Every structure is written in C-alpha cells, then in structure tokens.
Amino acid sequence: MTKSVYLDNSATTPLKKEVLDEMMPYLCEHYGNPSSIYKIGREAKAAIETARQKVATSIGADSKEIFFTGCGTEADNWAIKGIAQAKEKKGKHIITSKIEHHAVLHTLESLEKQGYEVTYLNVDEYGKISLDDLRSAIRPDTILITIMAANNEVGTIQPIAEIGAIAKEHGVLFHTDAVQAIGSMEIDVKAMNIDLLSLSAHKFGGPKGVGALYARRNVLPSVFMHGGAQERARRAGTENVASIVGLGKAIELATSNIESKTAKIRAMRDRLIKEIPEKIPYIKLNGHPTDRLPGNVNFSFNFIEGEALLLMLDLNGIAASSGSACTSGSLDPSHVLLALGLPHEIAHGSLRLSIGESNTTEDIDYVLEVLPGIVQRLRDMSPLYEKVSKEMR
Amino acid sequence: MYSEKVMDHFANPRNVGELDDANAVGEVGNAKCGDIMKIYMKIEDNIIKEVKFKTFGCGAAVATSSMATEMVKGKTIDDALKLTNKAVMEALDGLPPAKVHCSVLAEEAINAAIFDYYKRQGIEPPVEIKCSGCCADCHKHD
Ligand SMILES: Cc1ncc(COP(=O)(O)O)c(C=O)c1O
Ligand code: FES
Numbered sequence: 001m002t003k004s005v006y007l008d009n010s011a012t013t014p015l016k017k018e019v020l021d022e023m024m025p026y027l028c029e030h031y032g033n034p035s036s037i038y039k040i041g042r043e044a045k046a047a048i049e050t051a052r053q054k055v056a057t058s059i060g061a062d063s064k065e066i067f068f069t070g071c072g073t074e075a076d077n078w079a080i081k082g083i084a085q086a087k088e089k090k091g092k093h094i095i096t097s098k099i100e101h102h103a104v105l106h107t108l109e110s111l112e113k114q115g116y117e118v119t120y121l122n123v124d125e126y127g128k129i130s131l132d133d134l135r136s137a138i139r140p141d142t143i144l145i146t147i148m149a150a151n152n153e154v155g156t157i158q159p160i161a162e163i164g165a166i167a168k169e170h171g172v173l174f175h176t177d178a179v180q181a182i183g184s185m186e187i188d189v190k191a192m193n194i195d196l197l198s199l200s201a202h203k204f205g206g207p208k209g210v211g212a213l214y215a216r217r218n219v220l221p222s223v224f225m226h227g228g229a230q231e232r233a234r235r236a237g238t239e240n241v242a243s244i245v246g247l248g249k250a251i252e253l254a255t256s257n258i259e260s261k262t263a264k265i266r267a268m269r270d271r272l273i274k275e276i277p278e279k280i281p282y283i284k285l286n287g288h289p290t291d292r293l294p295g296n297v298n299f300s301f302n303f304i305e306g307e308a309l310l311l312m313l314d315l316n317g318i319a320a321s322s323g324s325a326c327t328s329g330s331l332d333p334s335h336v337l338l339a340l341g342l343p344h345e346i347a348h349g350s351l352r353l354s355i356g357e358s359n360t361t362e363d364i365d366y367v368l369e370v371l372p373g374i375v376q377r378l379r380d381m382s383p384l385y386e387k388v389s390k391e392m393r
Numbered sequence: 394m395y396s397e398k399v400m401d402h403f404a405n406p407r408n409v410g411e412l413d414d415a416n417a418v419g420e421v422g423n424a425k426c427g428d429i430m431k432i433y434m435k436i437e438d439n440i441i442k443e444v445k446f447k448t449f450g451c452g453a454a455v456a457t458s459s460m461a462t463e464m465v466k467g468k469t470i471d472d473a474l475k476l477t478n479k480a481v482m483e484a485l486d487g488l489p490p491a492k493v494h495c496s497v498l499a500e501e502a503i504n505a506a507i508f509d510y511y512k513r514q515g516i517e518p519p520v521e522i523k524c525s526g527c528c529a530d531c532h533k534h535d
Contacts (some may be wrong), residue, residue: 121464307451309404311395315404324427324451333427345424381409381455383431383447384424 002317005056005363008199009203009295010152010180011321015246016205022249023207024241034239035228044241051248055212058255059197060188061179067231068244069215072179072200074224075213076103078235079175079196082221084111084146087173091141092116097129097158098339100148103198104177105335108146110252121147125341126288133284134163138170145174149181149197153323153336153352154287155296164193168257173219173224177209179203184262184293196217199251201243205357210243249392262294265355268364272297272353282388286337286350295355300337300346303385304378309351312374318367323350345384395452396486402456407463410445416513419505422498428454430502431502432462439470446502453492454499460484461499470507474519476500 006014017245026047033039034048056063069075086095096108096121108118119137121129129147133146138145145167148158160176167174175196178187183204189197195216204209215221222233227236269292277283282302301309313320324347332338333347342350353367361382379385395403415433420427428450435443444466446458461481465473478496482488488496511518 034459188425254442302448305454307453311400313402344423344427348424348427349497381406381447382428382449384449386431387448 002315003366004317005359005366006319007353007355007359007363007367008319008321009359010155010352010354012202012208013205013356014358015202015207016250016253018245018253019206019249020126023242023246024244030241034241035230044239046142046246048239048241051244054198054248054252055214058182058251059214060190061214062217065189065214065217067215067235069211069213069224069235071209072177072198072203072241073103074212075198075200075211076101076177077107077212078221078224079198079215080104080107080144080146080366081111082224083173083175083219084116085195085222087143091139091143093119093142093293095121095134095137095142095145095147097121097123097147099127099151099156099336100122100146101152101153101179104146104148123156123339125156126291127151127286127336127340128288128291129158129163131162131166134166138166138172142170142172145172146177147174148177148179149187150178150184150232150293151287151336152180153334154298154340155180155292155354156288157181157291157293160187160194161192167195168193180293182251183258185293186258186341189214190214196221201247201250204250204254207246208244209310210240210247212247216334220230242348247373261357265357265359266294268355268359268361269295269297271364272355272367275368278372279297280375282348284342286340293354297353297355299351300342301349301351301375302346303382303388304349304375306348306350309349309374310377312378313351313371316370316374318370321352321354323352324348327371394489395456396488398486399453399456399488400459402459402485403452404454406459408445408459408466409447411447412443412445415443417506417507417510419507421501421505424449427451428495428498430454430458430498432502432506434465434510435504436470437528438508441465441468441470441473447508450495450498451492453488453495456485457481457496457499458486458502461496461503465503470510472522473503474507476503499528517535 030043032044034045044161052066053063055066150370177198179200197214202212225236284300286298304325337347412433417434420431433445444462448458470531478500483498
C-alpha cells in the first residue's frame with residue numbers, strides 16, 4: 001500500500017478532534033436559534049459570545065471588535081469594500097501589494113471598476129514589500145492599506161508592526177489578511193496598530209466555511225449583509241453556531257504556545273529546505289530564507305511543470321500544491337511567483353509543501369526519499385532537460 | 394479530473410525518449426506557457442517506423458503525447474496527418490476543458506515532425522500541413 005502524506009496544510013488543515021467535540025452539541029442538542037429568548041436559544045447565543053471572546057483574546061482585541069463571517073474571503077471582501085464605502089468622502093485611494101490572495105486582489109479590481117484607485121506595491125525577490133515604497137505611496141486621499149501578514153504560496157512574512165506604525169502616523173487605516181498567519185506567528189492587533197484583520201478557521205484546525213473580521217472600535221466598515229440584528233446588524237443572517245464554536249476552540253488551541261508548537265514544524269521545514277537541494281540540482285527556493293511561515297517550503301524545479309509533479313507525487317501518496325498555470329486553469333503561472341521576479345518557465349515548475357501539526361519525521365523522510373526520483377523521471381521526459389544534459393556531456 | 398486512460402498514459406507513458414537516427418523532428422509549444430512537445434520519427438517508405446517524444450508540460454500534455462505517438466506508429470504519413478486532436482482526446486476518454494489545448498499541441502507536434510521530414514527530403518509539403526512548429530504562441534487555457 002502506498003503511504004499517505006498530507007503536505008498541503010496551507011490549503012486547509014484537518015479538523016482537530018477537540019474542536020469537533022466542542023462543536024457536536026450545537027448541531028443536534030443545542031439547536032436553538034441564537035436570536036430566540038428561550039433556553040436553547042440563549043445557550044446558542046452564549047456559545048457564540050464565548051467563541052467571540054476567544055477570538056478576541058487570541059489577537060489582543062476586544063470581543064466587541066470581532067464579527068463572524070462565512071470564510072476568510074468574505075472577511076477580506078467586507079474589510080475592503082466596507083472601508084471603501086465608509087471612507088468614500090475622504091478619498092478613493094487604496095494601497096496593497098502585488099502578492100495578495102485573490103480574495104484581496106479581485107476585490108480591489110472590482111473597486112477599480114467603480115472609480116477607486118489602487119497602488120500595487122512591488123515586492124523584492126524574497127516577497128517583501130519596501131517600507132519606503134509604502135511611505136511614498138501614501139497620498140492625502142489614501143483611505144486604506146491592505147497588506148497580508150504572511151503569504152500563502154511562498155510563506156514570506158511582512159513587517160506588519162512597521163506597516164501599522166506608518167499607517168497610524170499618516171492617519172490611514174490598515175487591514176491585514178492574516179488567514180495564513182494565525183497560529184503561526186504572534187499577532188497583537190493593538191501593539192501592531194492593525195485596524196482590520198481577516199482570519200479563517202479551516203487554516204488552523206477549525207471547520208471550513210467560517211471566518212472572522214476584526215475591526216477596531218470606531219473603525220466600522222459599512223453593513224455587509226442587510227437583514228436581522230445578528231453581528232450587530234452588520235452581517236445579518238442566522239449564525240453558523242457549531243462552526244463559530246469550532247472557530248473559537250480552534251483559535252484558542254492554535255494560538256497557545258505558538259513558539260513551542262511551531263518549533264517542531266519549523267525543524268521539519270528547515271530539514272526539507274536544506275536537504276532537497278542536496279539531492280536535486282537546478283532548483284530554487286522561493287520566498288524569504290528566514291522570515292517565512294514555519295510550515296512553508298516552496299521550490300521551483302527547472303525543466304519540469306508543476307501539475308505533472310503534483311500528479312506524480314499524488315501517485316506516491318503525497319498531497320502538495322503548485323503555482324503552475326496548468327493547475328490554476330489560467331494562462332499565467334502564479335502572480336506571486338511572477339511578482340518575485342521568476343521567469344514564467346521557472347514559475348511553472350513550482351512546488352509548495354506546507355507542513356502542519358499532524359506531520360511527522362517519517363513524512364519528511366518519505367518526501368526526501370521519493371521526490372528526487374520523481375523529479376528525475378519528469379526531467380528525463382523533458383525536451384528542456386535534454387538540451388542541458390547534452391551540454392553537460 | 395482526469396480519466397483512467399489519461400492517468401495510465403501519464404503514469405506509464407509509451408514511446409518516451411529520443412531517436413538518434415530520426416529523420417523527422419517536430420517541436421511545438423513554448424516554455425513560457427508551460428508546454429513543449431518534441432516528436433522524433435523515423436520514416437521509411439512513407440511509413441512511420443518509429444516514433445518517440447519528449448514533453449515538458451502537465452499531465453494531459455504527457456498523456457496526449459503518449460497517445461498521439463501510439464496512434465501514428467506504423468501508420469502512413471497521410472494517415473498520420475489525418476490524426477486530429479479530437480481523435481486523441483476520444484482515445485483518452487476525454488480531457489477536462491482547460492486541457493483541450495494540450496491535445497491540439499499533440500496534433501501540431503505530429504504535423505511539425507512530418508513537415509520537417511518533407512523539408513529534409515526536399516519535397517514541397519502538401520498544403521494541408523497546418524503546423525510547421527512555428528506556432529510558439531500560447532494557446533488559450535480556457
Ligand atoms: C492568504 C489567504 N487569504 C484568504 C484565503 C481565503 O480563505 P477562505 O478559504 O476561508 O475563503 C486564503 C485561503 O486560501 C488565504 O490563504
Ligand atoms: S502551449 Fe500550452 S499554453 Fe501555450
């Protein structure tokens with residue numbers, strides 16, 4: 001039997017058992033509508049408020065500043081469109097980076113069609129924005145800076161505390177997409193001057209289809225869903241109680257002892273980053289050498305294409321991801337890899353392995369054992385490698 | 394997302410490699426777009442005696458190269474020129490819509506190799522050869 005190794009924890013993570021256990025009673029037993037006044041309704045309401053407090057505590061916020069959403073994408077949409085609308089009178093200029101998630105970039109594109117202006121900051125070869133570029137991009141009509149805490153593809157961590165300080169100094173609001181960052185690094189919205197933050201439960205052991213938006217007191221994005229009084233009438237609709245409870249438990253677990261928990265993951269990451277290049281020539285590490293998510297490994301392999309690599313890995317029981325065009329269904333490889341300055345042909349051959357809490361040393365041993373053979377097999381099939389191997393001879 | 398046939402031809406591709414004594418070589422595609430197919434043929438008495446391929450590309454690109462080379466092996470040049478991307482797709486039990494261009498590439502690679510054969514033989518290629526391997530443009534991934 002082939003082994004089964006899951007190395008796509010940036011795509012999603014398994015639901016933790018403890019999280020499921022907390023969620024279960026809210027499906028059949030405490031099924032009341034949280035807006036109802038009788039006992040089972042009040043129980044559901046109380047559970048939501050407990051979860052809200054847990055989310056708030058984990059990022060240094062106040063529970064009144066947390067709004068539950070249907071996913072991370074929704075939190076990004078809400079933060080950006082909501083501030084654009086609320087601050088329309090001040091101006092219509094927004095600053096972001098070229099390597100944001102599509103949930104941010106496509107939202108901004110939709111605003112551009114409505115007359116907003118967006119500055120897309122470049123990143124360096126490691127995926128970092130420049131604080132000087134940020135400072136000089138700020139204008140009197142700038143209403144929002146939206147820059148992700150950590151990138152989902154290459155794992156690069158941005159200097160969010162510094163960005164927050166610059167935003168504050170200039171009186172501009174700062175939103176950060178922390179979907180990948182929660183549980184992987186310490187985040188304190190007050191100390192880091194973060195005005196709005198998006199998060200998503202399924203990236204840290206919670207259920208899929210639930211997220212949250214933090215919005216600092218007095219920073220109110222416009223109403224997202226009109227209807228009932230839920231989420232202080234800003235995001236109406238009967239709450240997904242069990243999932244919200246799951247989000248609360250998952251974030252509590254994920255943000256306690258981050259340092260010691262990530263140490264094990266970081267060691268596995270560093271081993272892959274060190275040993276893969278020792279075994280495979282013509283490759284490049286994508287992302288920052290040190291300021292990167294503890295579980296993120298991203299390499300480009302010359303002469304081969306990412307989707308073929310993923311299929312081969314899958315045939316060997318390894319689940320991973322790639323930024324190649326062939327996996328995205330679009331013509332271009334990932335916008336993130338291109339923004340880092342990778343030529344198209346190298347960007348097509350990228351592989352992301354994202355390590356999570358459930359991975360073991362044996363998983364890493366197995367990847368190191370099978371990956372070199374798979375890469376070689378695909379290279380032996382590649383007309384691009386043919387030229388190189390002939391030149392070598 | 395891929396049929397069993399596609400996965401079979403991807404995992405166990407037929408006719409991978411080069412032919413040192415090829416008298417027809419066609420290469421189509423572009424590394425920038427993420428797919429290149431190179432086909433080697435040995436043609437004798439108008440018959441494709443041997444055929445090999447090398448492909449840089451996705452799973453569908455490898456599978457269509459494998460299937461297309463199987464379908465033209467032992468055939469006459471005329472029959473090989475009649476091979477369509479649709480026939481290759483059907484032989485593979487279909488491809489996802491985003492991967493249709495890979496089968497077009499396979500058809501073009503066969504054409505390009507035969508074009509090269511005519512050129513080497515000093516024969517004017519018949520007009521129906523659509524692709525000479527010049528189409529280095531990106532096909533749309535739609
Ligand atoms: C950085 C980033 N932002 C936003 C999202 C979207 O989150 P969700 O899947 O909850 O909509 C993701 C997940 O893919 C992500 O990695
Ligand atoms: S050859 Fe496939 S996209 Fe260009």
